[in-house]
Amino acid sequence: MSTNYWLLKSEPTAFSIEDLKNAPKKTSCWDGVRNYQARNFLRDSIKKGDKVFFYHSNAEPSGIAGTAEVVKEGYPDHTAFEPDDQHFDAKSDAKNPTWYMIDIKYEETFPRVLSLEELKHVPALTDMVLLQKGSRLSVQPVTKKQWEAICKLAQK
DNA sequence: GCCAACGTTGGC
DNA sequence: GCCAACGTTGGC
Secondary structure, eight states: OOOOEEEEEEOTTTSOHHHHHHSGGGEEEEOOOOOHHHHHIIIIIOOTTOEEEEEEOSSTTOEEEEEEEEEEEEEEOGGGGOTTSTTOOTTOBTTBOOOEEEEEEEEEEEEEEEEHHHHHTOGGGTTOGGGSTTOOOSEEEEOHHHHHHHHHHHTO
């Protein structure tokens, strides 16, 4: 099975790539996704061994900060069942979970953040989901071609 | 902090 | 099933 590529958004004030790097085993669950389209990717499409870009949103600047690898495929997001959790969802049922999460492991931090502004000017990336007008998906697919173009750009 | 764009909710 | 109102995302 071939590797697929993804982009995960996070506000660095909530959880940054540095937080992932400093986590035990450099691994963390990716919880709190409460959007059905993003949930479907987490539950159905993202596989162990897939690669992800770690995107910092609402940041200075917003952009791709580095990469990580999927180490655990979709499983129920338990934070949905915890009333004290910020991501609690009273309507979800532990016996038939609505929300899913994955585990990712830190791979690398790019020498510099590839800002949204910079990415917009890369011809190979014009079709990227991230760059579409009004795109808010916090879990989104990335093509191999886009992945390679971005990794190459990061090393410049 | 503003606000455009999108997603969700709920009345009908 | 429509759609207005509301809530959220996320760039700026």
